[in-house]
Amino acid sequence: MVAQDPQGCLQLCLSEVANGLRNPVSMVHAGDGTHRFFVAEQVGVVWVYLPDGSRLEQPFLDLKNIVLTTPWIGDERGFLGLAFHPKFRHNRKFYIYYSCLDKKKVEKIRISEMKVSRADPNKADLKSERVILEIEEPASNHNGGQLPFGLDGYMYIFTGDGGQAGDPFGLFGNAQNKSSLLGKVLRIDVNRAGSDGKRYRVPSDNPFVSEPGAHPAIYAYGIRNMWRCAVDRGDPVTRQGRGRIFCGDVGQNRFEEVDLIVKGGNYGWRAKEGFACYDKKLCHNASLDGVLPIYAYGHAVGKSVTGGYVYRGCESPNLNGLYIFGDFMSGRLMALQEDRKNKKWKKQDLCLGSTTSCAFPGLISTHSKFIISFAEDEAGELYFLATSYPSAYAPHGSIYKFVDPSRRAPPGKCKYKPVPVRTKSKRIPFRPLAKTVxxxxxxxxxxxxxxxxxxxxxxxxxxxxxxxxxxxxxxxxxxSKNTLRGPGTKKKARVGPHVRQGKRRKSLKSHSGRMRPSAEQRRAGRSLP
Structure with a gap:
C-alpha cells in the first residue's frame, strides 16, 4: 500500500523534469521507442524533450501565427491537443487540435493531420498540414481539446458544448443535440477518406450512424467540457481495464465529475451536473437515460477538474490501478481506487509527502498551483503539468513526475534502452528551479x-x-520565512504592458469553464460569470 498520513491521505513525492513553459497543455510520447516526449504550449509551440532530460533548442512545431489565444487569464482558446498516430514509426503522422480564425474571422476548432520532416525527426513538416475537421465555436470558452487514439485504432475527439454558461444554444443545448458536433465525443477513422469528400471515414459501428438527423461521427454526447481524457493501458500482468477511456468533465456552478466513456452514452449535460439536476425540466424527462459519473465532487474541493491517468508504470508498483487526477483551480491532487466487487470508485486525497518521506536526492514536495494537464511517458510513468500564473504567455509552467517513496521497484527492473534519434538542434540541459527537500x-x-x-x-x-x-x-x-513554499506561491508573471494584472488575478475567482474568463471577456459578452 501507498503510505498514508494520519488523515488517510496518500503520501507521494515529486521530481521536477521541466520548467519555463508557457501554459503547458499537453505532454505526449510518439510510441516509437525513442522515449522522447513532446510538450505543447497553449500559444502553439511544441518542444522535444529527450530521455536525458534535455530539451532541443529548436521547437518541433511552431504555429503561434495561426493559433488563436491571448494573454488573458481564463482564455481557453489556443493549441489544445496533440496525438501521434499508433503507426507513427511507419507513417510519421501526428494530429493537432487548436483554435483559429477562418478567412471570415469566424472562430473555429481545427483538427489537422501533419507529418514529421524526413530531414529531421525532431521537426514537423509545416507544409504537410491537412485539415480533417473544423467546428465553428459560438463562444470563446469550452473548447474541449483532446484527440487520443483508442485501442481500436480510431481517433476519439472531445469537444466542448460551445461555451457561455448553461449551454444556452437551442431548445436543449448543443450537448443534447445529436445534429451538433459540440458537447460530444466523436469517433473517426483517419486512415480512410469518406465517400462524401471528407478526409476521414465514419466507423460503421458508431452508435448513431442510422439515426435520422444525428451526425454519424458521434460516439457519446451530453458532455459540457471534457478537459483531459486518457486511455487505460491496463494492468501490466492481467490486462485488466485495458482500453477504458477516462475523462474529467468540468462542471458549471456546483459539481465536477470524472466519467468512463461508453459507446452511445449520454452524460447528461445540460440536464445534469454531476449526480444532480441542473436543468430541472430536462432532468425530469423520462426519456433521458444518462450515464452517471464514476465520481463527482463539489466546489468546496475544487472548481475545475483536470482529468488524469490510471497509473500503469513500473517504478512505483503500489500506484498500479489508481486513477490519478487533479483540480485546476484548487491545485488539489486526488486518486480513485476501483472496487471491482461493487463496481464503485473510492476517492482518496494525495498529499505531497513530509520532509522525512521525501528526503531523497532529486525529490521535492511542492508544486505550482494550477494543474493544467496530466501525462504518461512511453514507459508508463505518470506526470502532471502545472503553472503558477495561468496566462498563455507567462513562462511559469513546470512538469512534475510522481514518485512513491514508500515502495520503489527493484534496482534494474525498470530499465529500458531508448531507440537512438538523430538530433540536429542544440540540446539545452535541464536546470531545476524547485528546491529539493x-x-x-x-x-x-x-x-x-x-x-x-x-x-x-x-x-x-x-x-x-x-x-x-x-x-x-x-x-x-x-x-526568516519558511522556504518550503506551497503551491502557487511563485513570483507573478508580467503578461505584457497592455494587460492590467490586477484584473487578471481577480478574474480567477469566477468560474464557468476550465480556465476562468477574464473581466474583458465578460464585458465583451463572450462568457457569462
Missing part, C-alpha cells in the same frame, strides 16, 4: 547552526559591548 533541510540546518553560533558569541564576555550588533544578527534567522 534535501536542499531545504540543508538550509534549515545551516540556519540553525548560524543561530546557535550567534547565540554563543552573544553570551560571551563582550556581550554588553556588542548587544546592538548581536541582536541585529539574531533577528535574521529567527524572523
Amino acid at each position: 534535501l536542499d531545504l533541510l540543508k538550509e534549515q540546518s545551516e540556519k540553525a547552526a548560524r543561530k546557535s553560533s550567534s547565540a554563543t558569541l552573544a553570551s560571551g564576555p563582550a556581550q554588553g559591548l556588542s548587544e546592538k550588533g548581536s541582536s541585529k544578527k539574531l533577528a535574521s534567522p529567527t524572523s
Whole structure:
C-alpha cells in the first residue's frame, strides 16, 4: 500500500523534469521507442524533450501565427491537443487540435493531420498540414481539446458544448443535440477518406450512424467540457481495464465529475451536473437515460477538474490501478481506487509527502498551483503539468513526475534502452528551479547552526559591548520565512504592458469553464460569470 498520513491521505513525492513553459497543455510520447516526449504550449509551440532530460533548442512545431489565444487569464482558446498516430514509426503522422480564425474571422476548432520532416525527426513538416475537421465555436470558452487514439485504432475527439454558461444554444443545448458536433465525443477513422469528400471515414459501428438527423461521427454526447481524457493501458500482468477511456468533465456552478466513456452514452449535460439536476425540466424527462459519473465532487474541493491517468508504470508498483487526477483551480491532487466487487470508485486525497518521506536526492514536495494537464511517458510513468500564473504567455509552467517513496521497484527492473534519434538542434540541459527537500533541510540546518553560533558569541564576555550588533544578527534567522513554499506561491508573471494584472488575478475567482474568463471577456459578452 501507498503510505498514508494520519488523515488517510496518500503520501507521494515529486521530481521536477521541466520548467519555463508557457501554459503547458499537453505532454505526449510518439510510441516509437525513442522515449522522447513532446510538450505543447497553449500559444502553439511544441518542444522535444529527450530521455536525458534535455530539451532541443529548436521547437518541433511552431504555429503561434495561426493559433488563436491571448494573454488573458481564463482564455481557453489556443493549441489544445496533440496525438501521434499508433503507426507513427511507419507513417510519421501526428494530429493537432487548436483554435483559429477562418478567412471570415469566424472562430473555429481545427483538427489537422501533419507529418514529421524526413530531414529531421525532431521537426514537423509545416507544409504537410491537412485539415480533417473544423467546428465553428459560438463562444470563446469550452473548447474541449483532446484527440487520443483508442485501442481500436480510431481517433476519439472531445469537444466542448460551445461555451457561455448553461449551454444556452437551442431548445436543449448543443450537448443534447445529436445534429451538433459540440458537447460530444466523436469517433473517426483517419486512415480512410469518406465517400462524401471528407478526409476521414465514419466507423460503421458508431452508435448513431442510422439515426435520422444525428451526425454519424458521434460516439457519446451530453458532455459540457471534457478537459483531459486518457486511455487505460491496463494492468501490466492481467490486462485488466485495458482500453477504458477516462475523462474529467468540468462542471458549471456546483459539481465536477470524472466519467468512463461508453459507446452511445449520454452524460447528461445540460440536464445534469454531476449526480444532480441542473436543468430541472430536462432532468425530469423520462426519456433521458444518462450515464452517471464514476465520481463527482463539489466546489468546496475544487472548481475545475483536470482529468488524469490510471497509473500503469513500473517504478512505483503500489500506484498500479489508481486513477490519478487533479483540480485546476484548487491545485488539489486526488486518486480513485476501483472496487471491482461493487463496481464503485473510492476517492482518496494525495498529499505531497513530509520532509522525512521525501528526503531523497532529486525529490521535492511542492508544486505550482494550477494543474493544467496530466501525462504518461512511453514507459508508463505518470506526470502532471502545472503553472503558477495561468496566462498563455507567462513562462511559469513546470512538469512534475510522481514518485512513491514508500515502495520503489527493484534496482534494474525498470530499465529500458531508448531507440537512438538523430538530433540536429542544440540540446539545452535541464536546470531545476524547485528546491529539493534535501536542499531545504540543508538550509534549515545551516540556519540553525548560524543561530546557535550567534547565540554563543552573544553570551560571551563582550556581550554588553556588542548587544546592538548581536541582536541585529539574531533577528535574521529567527524572523526568516519558511522556504518550503506551497503551491502557487511563485513570483507573478508580467503578461505584457497592455494587460492590467490586477484584473487578471481577480478574474480567477469566477468560474464557468476550465480556465476562468477574464473581466474583458465578460464585458465583451463572450462568457457569462
